[in-house]
Amino acid sequence: MKTYLLKYPRRIDQQLPHFLKRFSFFFIVLFACAIGNSKAGGLSEILPVDPTLGDVKPVGGPQKVEGKELFELINGGAVIFLQHNFKRALFQEYVMQGGKSINLEIYQMASARDAKGIYTVKKGKDGAILVFGQEGLLFDYYCMLYQGPYFISITGADSTDAVRKVLTSIARQVVDNIKIMP
């Protein structure tokens, strides 16, 4: 009995380096995935993928920023977000038929209260009320809304009905995607 107790830990010690060698690649991949996910990886799940967007296509992949990196991206415009406990963001550009661009920005704040805070600061007057999202407004060439801890801003290139239709379509899908997030 005494011998067994002494031997058992020794066997584990002996096997550990071999175990590490064997699975080191797996650990590296796991670690890399964890870093990737922590940097707005989850936000990508919110992006609209619905084919009902029709001729609206994404241009390149999404751009992800975290914390103070936002300052590098939108300069002085970042400070108001940092003051409202900004965590991370995802920017995706789309292009409509004819080349008009649509810019989707999803900002994850620390809480729904923070998202509402930044929405309240950013929203303008006289927008049309969006019937989805916790609160949202549609303006002539852009819309803003929040859902949970996410503040969403979508901007079109001009003020046409076609642009506004795409804005609301993307906004609705983003909100739907947020709702089904675990």
Place this chain on the structure above:
Amino acid sequence: MKKIDRRQFIKTGIRAGAAIGSLAVLPQLFANELSSDAGVSDIAIVNGADYFNNTHEAIRQLGGIEKFISNGDKVGLLANSVYKKPGAYTRPDIVLAVAHLCLEAGASQVYCLKNESEKYWRRSPLFDTHQKLISQLKEDNTDHRMVDIPHGKVLKEAKVLGGFLEYDKVINIPIVKNHGEIRMTCTLKNTMGVSAFSTNVQFHTGPNVITGAVKALIDNYHDKEYLAQCIADLNLVRKFDLCVVDATEFITTNGPSGPGNLSRLNKVVAGTDRVAVDAFCCRYLSLKPEKELMIKKSYENKLGEINLKKLNIREI
């Protein structure tokens, strides 16, 4: 009826002419700071939707591009082109118009200090027809360099683009628009486009914090006075030879990045005095120049004139 001789007729005619002439001049004497009398303007404003030609006209009103650019000059253009939402960036048409004039005046090279991409030029309706001009524009490949600002009140040194220091002539081409913290951005604020990110962060965080620390950034950002003084001090590094402001369509809320409420005025404003040009453009954002810290501090740094009544301003 009393007869009048020829001499009397001429005298009466001259008096009548002078009276009619003075009636025509009087409204101009009493008309605010805007005038339309002959001569070279200090600030010129051109209205209309043809932004390319209106930019040419605005510069012509200042005395023509030859007044600013000499044969063989290397010219650096500083446009506010980093944002992509409507009303948040200088229209490419205006930048192209300035570049076109510089090359016509004999500039050997025209450099884009912000290295505008093809994506930026594509936003112009002139993209297809002005391919040759776009291909003539050079990227600025100079590194940032530390310069002393001996007369700066809070900013004693700054890291700025080498090209900004080296090129024979530099032209500031901002868009006037709302700025969330300092209320407006125009020529003075656009100068931050030549300074390094680390220098610009310091403007926001103050001199005694670790650059890039988020908490410090948030805690210190409310110091608008410091930010305004930094901008005024940075502008001491070099005077722009010419300023051309895009006031065609710009955001009046949610600046600098937007999206926000758009004001569409279809104006191009040109001048050489940064303080005066910014002071003039205040009206487009319903601001008073004497209440804007950045403009006041730049005036105190002797960068230009804040009193628009001293200037010849022409709007056409």
